[in-house]
Structures are given as structure tokens and as C-alpha cells.
Amino acid sequence: MAQVKKVRLPLTNETLKELRAGDNLLLSGVMYVGRDAAHKRLVEAMEQGKPLPIDIKGLTIYFMGPSPARPGRPIGSAGPTTSGRMDAYSPRLIAEGLKGMIGKGLRSKAVKDAMVKYKAVYLGAIGGAGALISKSIKKAEVVAYEELGAEALRRLEVEDFPVTVINDIYGGDLYEEGKAQYRVKE
């Protein structure tokens, strides 16, 4: 196993240069959480020239909708949702300065092209491992769109949040490379 790299958030272009598809990372710092509904509102506000509730520049966004927190805990189960549903919105946010996306599952060509062009990465969290991942979330608060419930925009403070680099800024793609390595031709 390649060594696990500790990475501070927010992600900078300097940090991104060091990351390669397949790297295991432990993220610490601040990230934001949004799913389909929050993405739709952010991109609509951008198109209408309205102010945004958060600054997109340098942002890392986690595609996630948590289960409710038990009393005394910052968050409930908190694993990734399928990223493909955000494909319609991600290129616009990447062009605006988004640096990191965390989720699970396949991305479109438009998203992958935008990551190379504007320097951004796609990081995989383990789908279904919401209990494990929740242990690395130290603080969570809703910052906008509270009425969306599980889909509200949240700010997270994380410590050693485990991810794997799927797409790096050089066009590397773990899904493609991993599959090619173990595929048996029939």
C-alpha cells in the first residue's frame, strides 16, 4: 500500500500538484457539504448574478446527506452519495475556483475535462462507510438552505478524513486504471 498522505484543507494548486490517482489521503480542515438540491441553488444564484452563501474559491465540497445526529454528537452517519448527479453543476463550480470534490461513482467527461483545465481533483470516499467516516467529522453546522433538511448546505470541520484520489489534475483516473489492471479478457 502506498503511504497515506496527510493533507490540509483548503486545497491549493501547490498541494494538487503532488496528488496522483490512487493516492490515499487523510484530510484535515474545513470542507462544505452539498447534494443535488444545494448544487442547483448555488448554480442558479451564480447564473442570476446573486451573492452566494459561501465562497467557491479554493473550496472542497463533499457530496453527502447525513442521517440525523444523536444528541451530543456533531453528525450522524455521513458517507458519500453518487457523484454523477452533480455532473450537471460541477464544471461551472470548478471554473469558479472549486478545488476538491468528494463522493463516489463515475464522473462525466465534461467534469474530468474541467478538472484538468482549471486544476481540481475528485476524491473517493467509501460508499456505505458512513459510520466510519463520521468519526473524522468534529463539527458540523448548516450554513444555508436549512429547509432542505438532509440536503442543506453544511460546513464541516474534519480531522484525518479518509479519501482516495480518483481523478488528479494530470488526467489520471483510478476507476479506469484500476479496472484495466484487473480486467480479464473473455
Add this chain to the structure above:
Amino acid sequence: MREIKADDITKTIANLFKHSCHYLPQDVLTALKQAREKEKSEVARDVLDKILENCEIAAKEQIPLCQDTGAAVVMLELGQEVHIVGNDLYAAVNEGVRQGYANGYLRKSIVRQPFSERINTRDNTPAMIYTDIVPGNKLKITVMPKGGGSENMSRLTVVAPAQGRQGIIDFVVNRVDEAGSNPCPPVIVGIGIGGTTEKTMMLAKKALLRKVGEPNRDAEIAELEKDILKRVNNLGIGAMGYGGTITALAVHIETFPCHIASLPVAVNMQCWCARHEDAIL
């Protein structure tokens, strides 16, 4: 006639959902451990280690295994000699879902109008309820919190009868390949073959309730399960799609007679987090 109180149904449903969102069935855990032993990719083995650690944390700290605690699928096998008293059967089921998802700190993921407003019903109802009337005086309740990620990767087709076995294999293997990392592999592939279109979709879903890796009792169908599993694992997708030799823990097929013109085939995809539990009243 044996009487069963609607309240008991409600309580049972609530407890089953709460429990099943925190504990995987033993056969699923065993299958995941075996996959960890067999997997050739170090990256995928690391994913499986974290998945197994997740299961321990979920049970110990009462955090749901996965934040997507699903649509509430409920299957009832109602003995024809049972009389339900105190409430409508389906109202009792939905009340159980309401209570289980509220008290269990489970996520409510159901929206009322599916294609426009999409406003959350806030109590995870309505449940998806299916009832079979069977002989006897008991009620068997099976709950299945079904996550959206794997459910979205399910598909139905009707192949030409002339395509037969090969047509089935090609459709299923292609579906798993296209789904890639989306349904949270290693998956369980539930397959329905035969019946009419809605019937075959139900067969695929019920196939997911079988003990993981237990072959179909019919030797010819069991052979097809084995062949499809080999083909699926040769795809190289691996745990979470990071590349590996175990893409599926098992392939389960259920069949039913069908029309002379038809050969319906359904795939219902199940993520590794294969939650389901049952109780008999």
C-alpha cells in the same frame, strides 16, 4: 382465525428498521470477510478492511452503517387465517416506518411528488409494501432499507427468446460494467428471469433476500449464477471501483414461467451494505 394486533405489527416494523440499519446479516458479513481474503488488489483489500471496520463502529456506537437508510421496502407474507385488529394493515406498517426512522435517527429520504416539487415527506413514508397471501396463521415481515445508489443502477429488459442464456448473460454483465463504481461494489446482483415485466422485477428484488452465495436449488439456474459471477468478477471493477478481483459477492437468480413471446430479465443491484431483516408474528 388468529388475531394479530396492528400495534404489534407497528412495533415490529419500527424495531426491524432500526436494527437492520446498524447490523448487517451474518451471511453478508461472512461474505465480506471472505472477499477480503480472496481479493488480489491491495487497494481493494484496504477498502474491504475499512468496510468491515465500519460495520463494527456502526454496531458499537449505534451510528447507521450508511447514511442512506433507504426507501422502506416491506414484504409481508400474510397467513390466510390471520385477522388483523386495531388498525388497517398498511397504516400499521407505515406507522412502524414513521416511528423507526424517527426514534432510530435514520435518514428520511422519500419525496412526495417524484418529478417536480420533490418535497420530503419527513417521516420516510410511504413504505413500499408487497403482500403475499400464504397458508397458515402467521405473519412474516421482511424489511429492506434500500439505498438509492444501488437501486438507481437496476435495469429491466425483455430479450428475444432466441437469445436465451447468452442474451441473459450479456445483458447482466454489461449492466454491472456500466454501473461501475456507482452501486458501491462489491455488489450482490439480484436477477429475475421470466414472468411479466413487473413480476420479473420483483423476482430480482426477492433474489437479494437469499443468504449470500447460496445457490439456486435448480442445478441449471445455479450453473448460470456461477457463470455470471465469474464474468462479473472478470470485469476488474473491484471494491468501490478502485480495481480488483471481487466486483460481486454473489449472483442470485429467481425464475418464473413466462409468455411464449417473452424473456424478461431484470437486474436489481444491491450495494455491499445489504441490509434486511425479518420477523414472524
